[in-house]
Amino acid sequence: MLLIPAIDLKDGHCVRLEQGDMSVSTSFGDDPAVMARRWLDAGARRLHLVDLNGAFAGKPVNESAVKAIIKELGNEIPIQLGGGIRDLDTIERYLDDGISYIIIGTAAVKSPGFLKDACTAFGGHIIVGLDAKDGKVATDGWSKLTGHEVVDLALKFQDYGVEGVIYTDIGRDGMLTGINIDATVKLAQALTIPVFASGGLAGIADIEKLCAVEDEGVEGVICGRSIYTGALDFTLAQSRADELLAG
């Protein structure tokens, strides 16, 4: 089980939102590179970046902060990045800069053709971020709910050749109310590619529950607010997961 610290970038700062609402943000640091180093030193094996302004603008906004993080981490651990990535040129530029995985969210749902092209051009580097509530997919920074079923869309994206799916329960994100394990497992069972759980991680009990379903294809979890507030000690949690799953 890969525990992946999230750094959400808003106006160059590291923030956490509640249920994706840009007006309810808490700042946890003004130097994204320092934050990235902190999680690397805590034992992170992958980092999750979100360009929040980018997600709302539909194009990269916090690119300089992203570059500062890449410079800080070198090639120590892979970085996945999402937020406002809607064209192949942007993907290519980020991959050239040193990002390992590009997360496509809204654009995947609204323009499946773009996702298909991205998978063809940059196979092995494309992850889809599906945000959902009650099994239905949401787009545009969660402001719009679509009629698409999560599992149906995910199966289609798997056929395109995406590397994995990040499944975020938007009813829970930033709320510390616990991961939606059942919905995550249901998706993982339907797919052969890895699923990463996200949204609502509350504490070590969630990590233990996720480890119990790892074999279903739940390969990791995005850690947001819980590791910033201290509800979850990142290093201890990753060690606990290793203890439960590694040989």
Next chain:
Amino acid sequence: MTSTVAVVDYGMGNLKSVSQAVIKAAEGSGVKVVITQKAEDVFAADRIVLPGQGAIRDCMRELRGSGMLEAVLDAAREKPMLGVCVGMQMLLDHSEEQDTPGLGLIPGTVRRFQLEGRVQGDGSRFKVPQMGWNRVRQELAHPLWTGIPDDSWFYFVHSFYAAPSEARHSAGTTEYGERFTSAVARDNIFATQFHPEKSADLGLALYRNFLHWMP
């Protein structure tokens, strides 16, 4: 007569992925796959697969507590047996992890990687557990390596590894900071530190070889 393979379910570990791989490997072979929590199924089976993940102390405790220990030891005497991950580590005499005694079926100990501060070829630090694909060098000719090229890639997730005291029990080795034994073999027993069930086609080939192995 139909031959039967039992996947031992003693409550610990990667059971689903192992079972799926064994079932897939058995397709069209006539071998019947039983995934079981019952010792009598293991006694009755012709060959067994022993998975395992997590802390070896917990695995040993559950193996005893589930009543499977006798059946596994019985199988180890003469049936073809395949251990995976902690299912391999338990075969040795002893593990450094929480100072845990093993089954003593293969002489040697289980050690932890000592790689703190060491740097890999690409400049990044060695991480423990080792998670990912790595090459396995075949140290001896073995029926379970049939059709699998030397130095093939297999998938690993582990902090501990077997150090058999006799080199002849080391069937495969892998380089991760140091060269360690990644597959062990003795008579009717074969076991891997890597996860064949997570190693795509070559992993499946290994399971297939196991189902046809007549030691």
